Amino acid sequence: MFMGEYQHNMDSKGRVIIPAKFREDLGDKFVATRGLDNCLFVYPMHEWSILEKKLTSLPITSKNARTFVRFFFSGATECELDKQGRVSIPANLREYGQLQKEIVIIGLANRIELWAKERWDNFLDSAEDSYEEIAAAMEKLGI
Numbered sequence: 001m002f003m004g005e006y007q008h009n010m011d012s013k014g015r016v017i018i019p020a021k022f023r024e025d026l027g028d029k030f031v032a033t034r035g036l037d038n039c040l041f042v043y044p045m046h047e048w049s050i051l052e053k054k055l056t057s058l059p060i061t062s063k064n065a066r067t068f069v070r071f072f073f074s075g076a077t078e079c080e081l082d083k084q085g086r087v088s089i090p091a092n093l094r095e096y097g098q099l100q101k102e103i104v105i106i107g108l109a110n111r112i113e114l115w116a117k118e119r120w121d122n123f124l125d126s127a128e129d130s131y132e133e134i135a136a137a138m139e140k141l142g143i
Helices: 020-026 045-056 063-074 091-097 117-139
Strands: 002-009 015-017 029-034 040-044 077-080 086-088 102-109 111-116
Touching (some): 002 015, 029 045, 040 091, 091 111, 111 117
Antiparallel strands (some): 002 102, 029 077, 040 111, 102 111
């Protein structure tokens, strides 16, 4: 299970270190793709397979489903770690996430998210302002 927040710098070749605590659960090969809120989602292969089955079972007649699946899968790429525990982020994903130097890597149970530090800080500021309101709404979902 992935949890926690880590900060690492991306090098000039677009490589970033994945925290050691995430590497074992991530596995030898994994998938990175465009996420929501302009971050990147990173899935271990077994989690990617579960999500892939759900997304490919959506009705092709639904415009929203087609749009989401196109966006999600067209940005997906299979990745692996080098011997130093780094992953090379493709240019199209770096551009989407506006990833440059400072990267925040967060664990979210079944996936990892990569954020540009400035975007993550802005997200936290915004979420902090409405955290209690969101927590109350989560009660309706049984949490």
